[in-house]
Amino acid sequence: MTVWTIVLLASIAVFGLKLAGYLVPASLLEKPTPARISSLLTVALLSALVAVQTLGSGSDIVVDARVPAVILAGVLFALRVPFVLVILAAAVTAALLRAFF
Amino acid sequence: MSIPDEGTPVGAVDEATARKAAIRASVGVAIAVAAYGLSFGALSVAAGLDLWQTMVLSLVMFSGGSQFAVIGVIASGGASAGVAAIAGAALLGTRNGLYSIRMAPIIGGGWARKTAAAHFTIDETTAVSTAQPTLASQRAGFWYTGILLYTGWNLTTLAGALLGDQLGDVRQYGLDAAAAAAFLGLLWPRLRQLQPIVVAVAAAVVAAVLSPTLPAGVPVLIASLVAVIVGLFNWFGRKATP
Numbered sequence: 001m002t003v004w005t006i007v008l009l010a011s012i013a014v015f016g017l018k019l020a021g022y023l024v025p026a027s028l029l030e031k032p033t034p035a036r037i038s039s040l041l042t043v044a045l046l047s048a049l050v051a052v053q054t055l056g057s058g059s060d061i062v063v064d065a066r067v068p069a070v071i072l073a074g075v076l077f078a079l080r081v082p083f084v085l086v087i088l089a090a091a092v093t094a095a096l097l098r099a100f101f
Numbered sequence: 102m103s104i105p106d107e108g109t110p111v112g113a114v115d116e117a118t119a120r121k122a123a124i125r126a127s128v129g130v131a132i133a134v135a136a137y138g139l140s141f142g143a144l145s146v147a148a149g150l151d152l153w154q155t156m157v158l159s160l161v162m163f164s165g166g167s168q169f170a171v172i173g174v175i176a177s178g179g180a181s182a183g184v185a186a187i188a189g190a191a192l193l194g195t196r197n198g199l200y201s202i203r204m205a206p207i208i209g210g211g212w213a214r215k216t217a218a219a220h221f222t223i224d225e226t227t228a229v230s231t232a233q234p235t236l237a238s239q240r241a242g243f244w245y246t247g248i249l250l251y252t253g254w255n256l257t258t259l260a261g262a263l264l265g266d267q268l269g270d271v272r273q274y275g276l277d278a279a280a281a282a283a284f285l286g287l288l289w290p291r292l293r294q295l296q297p298i299v300v301a302v303a304a305a306v307v308a309a310v311l312s313p314t315l316p317a318g319v320p321v322l323i324a325s326l327v328a329v330i331v332g333l334f335n336w337f338g339r340k341a342t343p
Contacts, residue, residue: 010186013191014164015162015220017191018223022202033332040329044326045193045325046285046291047301048307051309056177069275073278073281087282090275091274091276
């Protein structure tokens with residue numbers, strides 16, 4: 001699969017899901033289980049992506065400069081620091097650790 | 102038009118005031134969120150996508166979480182992790198479908214309007230719209246947020262991609278850590294109750310443990326089963342209220 005195929009198919013899928021919601025009867029939202037699973041699905045995927053992005057290296061798990069950077073990001077998000085500043089702080093932390101160690 | 106606020110009965114909110122408040126909210130949200138676009142653009146080219154592929158994601162997919170998922174999976178698994186990248190983006194996109202169900206009665210109109218609205222139906226437009234008091238201000242909030250955010254998101258994606266192109270080795274600048282922090286930032290506001298916190302921790306452990314043995318992207322999809330199981334049985338959740 002080429003990167004273009006991935007980009008186009010994934011874009012169509014995401015738009016299709018948005019459009020599908022306008023076709024579905026509103027009563028589906030009143031059922032608690034689909035709504036709950038959907039919101040937990042987002043949580044699980046994002047959290048798994050945090051883990052893989054922080055620890056993954058090829059097909060291995062490694063602990064490197066990303067770990068302290070992401071921990072710092074968590075502290076800053078908890079302190080309600082704006083998104084862009086947190087991302088910047090995480091990048092600078094990892095870059096500095098790699099430059100000096 | 103200078104009736105004091107405390108004298109306004111509930112349900113008789115002044116339309117012009119409500120509309121102004123909706124537009125103000127949409128401008129604030131659009132400016133704050135468009136800045137994500139800068140990190141998205143830079144991280145996307147760092148993940149190995151070119152400028153045009155990056156722009157198609159922001160122009161056509163237009164859903165931050167799903168876009169970050171695509172570039173995240175490609176960054177770790179390359180184009181051979183394509184199925185996992187598409188599945189990850191689609192799973193993260195399912196919540197937009199739920200927002201669409203909620204937005205349909207507010208948007209109204211025919212198919213052309215609904216299709217245009219579908220493209221803009223994301224976290225931020227739904228949040229701004231449903232926070233407004235009247236139907237007219239809900240519509241104003243939706244369309245203003247959608248159009249401003251779409252414009253800002255694509256312009257900052259372009260700037261980020263052009264900037265990212267000049268960088269060279271991105272690990273040197275900590276951009277891989279920035280990508281992880283970006284996912285954490287999208288996750289953070291959702292961790293207000295025990296149930297999502299349990300799901301988040303379990304999913305992270307599952308993904309990390311499975312990573313060395315499975316192809317890139319697949320551990321993330323298997324980790325999402327945690328959500329299905331916990332959600333189905335409502336473990337760690339509140340008791341259902343009738």
